[in-house]
Amino acid sequence: MFEGEHQVNMDEKGRISIPAAYRDVLRNLYTHETIVITRDFDGCLRVYPQDEWYRHVQKFHTQPQNSPEIRAYERVVISAAVTTQPDKQGRILINHTLRKHAGLIKHVTFAGGSGRFQIWDVERRDVKLMEDVIALQQARLDF
Amino acid sequence: MFEGEHQVNMDEKGRISIPAAYRDVLRNLYTHETIVITRDFDGCLRVYPQDEWYRHVQKFHTQPQNSPEIRAYERVVISAAVTTQPDKQGRILINHTLRKHAGLIKHVTFAGGSGRFQIWDVERRDVKLMEDVIALQQARLDF
DNA sequence: GGTGAATCCCCACAATTACCCACAACGAAA
DNA sequence: TTTCGTTGTGGGTAATTGTGGGGATTCACC
Numbered sequence: 001m002f003e004g005e006h007q008v009n010m011d012e013k014g015r016i017s018i019p020a021a022y023r024d025v026l027r028n029l030y031t032h033e034t035i036v037i038t039r040d041f042d043g044c045l046r047v048y049p050q051d052e053w054y055r056h057v058q059k060f061h062t063q064p065q066n067s068p069e070i071r072a073y074e075r076v077v078i079s080a081a082v083t084t085q086p087d088k089q090g091r092i093l094i095n096h097t098l099r100k101h102a103g104l105i106k107h108v109t110f111a112g113g114s115g116r117f118q119i120w121d122v123e124r125r126d127v128k129l130m131e132d133v134i135a136l137q138q139a140r141l142d143f
Numbered sequence: 144m145f146e147g148e149h150q151v152n153m154d155e156k157g158r159i160s161i162p163a164a165y166r167d168v169l170r171n172l173y174t175h176e177t178i179v180i181t182r183d184f185d186g187c188l189r190v191y192p193q194d195e196w197y198r199h200v201q202k203f204h205t206q207p208q209n210s211p212e213i214r215a216y217e218r219v220v221i222s223a224a225v226t227t228q229p230d231k232q233g234r235i236l237i238n239h240t241l242r243k244h245a246g247l248i249k250h251v252t253f254a255g256g257s258g259r260f261q262i263w264d265v266e267r268r269d270v271k272l273m274e275d276v277i278a279l280q281q282a283r284l285d286f
Numbered sequence: 287g288g289t290g291a292a293t294c295c296c297c298a299c300a301a302t303t304a305c306c307c308a309c310a311a312c313g314a315a316a
Numbered sequence: 317t318t319t320c321g322t323t324g325t326g327g328g329t330a331a332t333t334g335t336g337g338g339g340a341t342t343c344a345c346c
Contacts, residue, residue: 008324013303017324041279059286069282072275079254079261082147087305089324097148151334156293160334232334236293 001025002112007122010108014099015091019110022117023090037098037119038081042128044111045094045102045119050083052115094119144168145255150265153251157242158234162253165260166233180241180262181224185271187254188237188245188262193226195258237262 006019018026026033026049036053040046048056060078063070080101086092094104107122120128149162161169169176169192179196183189191199203221206213223244229235237247250265263271 011325011327013327015325020323041276056286063284063286069278069284072278072282073284074256075254076272076275076279079256080148081255088307091324093303095147096150154335154337156337158335163333230295234334239292 001029001114002110002117004112006110008108008110010094010104010106014094014096014104015087016094016104016108016119017089017091018086020090022110022112023086034083034085035092036081036083037092037094038077039098039101040118041076043102043124044121045098045104046077046116047119048116053081053083144172144257145253145260147255149253151251151253153237153247153249157237157239157247158230159237159247159251159262160232160234161229163233165253165255166229177226177228178235179224179226180235180237181220182241182244183261184219185261186245186267187264188241188247189220189259190262191259196224196226 002022002025004019004021006021008017008019010016023033026035030049030051032050034050036048036050038046038048057078060070060073065071080097082095082098084092094102098104102119103121103124104119105121109120109122109125111118111120111125145165145168147162147164149164151160151162153159166176169178173192173194175193177193179191179193181189181191200221203213203216208214223240225238225241227235237245241247245262246264246267247262248264252263252265252268254261254263254268
């Protein structure tokens with residue numbers, strides 16, 4: 001369970017420190033820090049512990065493989081996925097493709113989730129959140 | 144497993160550097176760098192390690208050979224296939240037929256997959272991805 | 287056979303990346 | 317407060333990777 005939102009700065013070389021809290025989860029819950037980074041739909045990055053990624057891909061393959069959505073999912077999410085490990089300082093290097101997709105420049109937000117987390121450009125995230133709040137105010141969720 | 148998307152530039156002579164990550168896979172997982180390049184449906188190229196290609200062709204031949212789709216597949220994919228090897232710098236030369244089919248000029252994207260990868264014109268790929276992302280945002284994939 | 291284009295086989299070099307080490311800021315413990 | 321470990325950040329260096337180009341060789345075509 002990756003908890004909370006954390007802001008960090010990407011340096012000139014494109015390296016981002018993974019929040020210590022997340023690294024603890026990786027070490028303790030998943031026994032190693034190998035992760036898989038890929039694109040997400042909302043213009044951010046999605047990060048899985050390697051085991052979770054395998055599970056995810058397996059699930060993906062149980063779907064009927066010839067629908068347009070599934071093919072799109074393969075192009076957007078599956079094919080961009082990169083396996084990597086934090087360096088000795090606990091940072092990961094984000095490659096050009098992913099950096100560009102998520103619009104990462106310097107200020108970055110990690111957003112928790114269960115079994116995975118996201119990496120956002122701070123500003124982009126703020127805009128999205130604003131939209132979300134408005135949408136929720138107008139929605140009539142019943143729980 | 145060929146991971147991630149990588150952008151490279153094709154030079155005047157039509158040579159493209161295979162991303163180092165992919166070359167590692169070829170060397171380590173397939174023991175040699177011989178590959179087969181052919182056409183793909185989406186206006187890009189499809190590349191197999193030689194072993195995978197053999198497997199693919201074999202599978203093709205188990206199909207009933209007289210349907211129009213199979214004959215089309217043979218014309219588009221099978222007959223265009225070219226076996227080649229990277230040069231000492233890790234580049235491959237793309238012949239005219241294939242280059243034209245994929246609309247390759249200079250900026251090129253490698254897109255990973257399992258057991259094979261694709262080569263796209265960057266712009267063509269970006270357009271496709273944009274469409275895909277929009278489709279995915281509206282879809283309700285459940286996995 | 288001659289000619290031009292495409293291809294192959296080298297060498298060279300700039301940009302990027304991997305792998306280090308260092309350190310300021312911060313919080314917890316003494 | 318002082319000490320100490322953790323965390324996020326910066327930067328140097330060496331190796332790797334991507335790119336450009338020269339020249340020999342092959343090939344297709346007249």
